[in-house]
Amino acid sequence: NAGVTQTPKFQVLKTGQSMTLQCAQDMNHNSMYWYRQDPGMGLRLIYYSASEGTTDKGEVPNGYNVSRLNKREFSLRLESAAPSQTSVYFCASSGVQAGTQYFGPGTRLLVL
Amino acid sequence: GENVEQHPSTLSVQEGDSAVIKCTYSDSASNYFPWYKQELGKGPQLIIDIRSNVGEKKDQRIAVTLNKTAKHFSLHITETQPEDSAVYFCAALNQAGTALIFGKGTTLSVSS
Numbered sequence: 001n002a003g004v005t006q007t008p009k010f011q012v013l014k015t016g017q018s019m020t021l022q023c024a025q026d027m028n029h030n031s032m033y034w035y036r037q038d039p040g041m042g043l044r045l046i047y048y049s050a051s052e053g054t055t056d057k058g059e060v061p062n063g064y065n066v067s068r069l070n071k072r073e074f075s076l077r078l079e080s081a082a083p084s085q086t087s088v089y090f091c092a093s094s095g096v097q098a099g100t101q102y103f104g105p106g107t108r109l110l111v112l
Numbered sequence: 113g114e115n116v117e118q119h120p121s122t123l124s125v126q127e128g129d130s131a132v133i134k135c136t137y138s139d140s141a142s143n144y145f146p147w148y149k150q151e152l153g154k155g156p157q158l159i160i161d162i163r164s165n166v167g168e169k170k171d172q173r174i175a176v177t178l179n180k181t182a183k184h185f186s187l188h189i190t191e192t193q194p195e196d197s198a199v200y201f202c203a204a205l206n207q208a209g210t211a212l213i214f215g216k217g218t219t220l221s222v223s224s
Binding site: 004033040041042043044045048050056058090100101102103104105106 | 118121146148154155156157158161201210211212214215216217
């Protein structure tokens with residue numbers, strides 16, 4: 001039982017490049033989330049998916065898109081990366097929308 | 113908008129002392145308040161949570177208290193140990209019940 005897994009662990013991009021961050025959970029959770037963590041800013045919600053087939057914007061959605069591929073997987077895409085998107089990205093899941101969230105190990109992204 | 117304030121931002125204690133971290137939230141409709149511990153290079157991990165129908169919850173050396181009237185909640189760690197050194201985040205569930213709003217974190221250092 002791996003919990004929440006994220007790939008890649010670390011990525012360097014050039015401005016304007018695109019990439020997809022992958023997240024998967026094996027806890028049969030309905031809800032999944034993407035956060036970004038910046039120094040002194042805590043964790044800010046980018047997008048979430050309350051259930052398979054639905055996605056909604058969080059606090060900082062600009063520059064990102066998401067796909068809830070199936071119940072297990074929730075991906076985050078940067079279409080044209082910008083230096084302001086340099087951050088650590090965390091995926092989380094919860095069994096119910098208002099329940100305990102379990103976090104993955106994070107993806108460290110550097111945009112040059 | 114919905115907001116969670118967390119204090120202090122850094123806290124240094126001697127091993128064996130107690131540590132207290134305080135958070136205030138803006139939305140009186142919030143009813144779920146988790147605390148997360150994040151060690152260097154890892155994702156946040158839930159350490160304790162409380163719902164609005166109780167005023168206090170304990171788990172060994174960790175306790176959380178909630179004052180709904182004042183809209184604040186606190187994390188108490190007793191008999192601190194060096195392995196308690198980490199960043200701690202408080203959070204509150206938003207009014208819609210769809211996402212957590214995080215404080216900006218407290219870096220706790222326990223020296224032996």
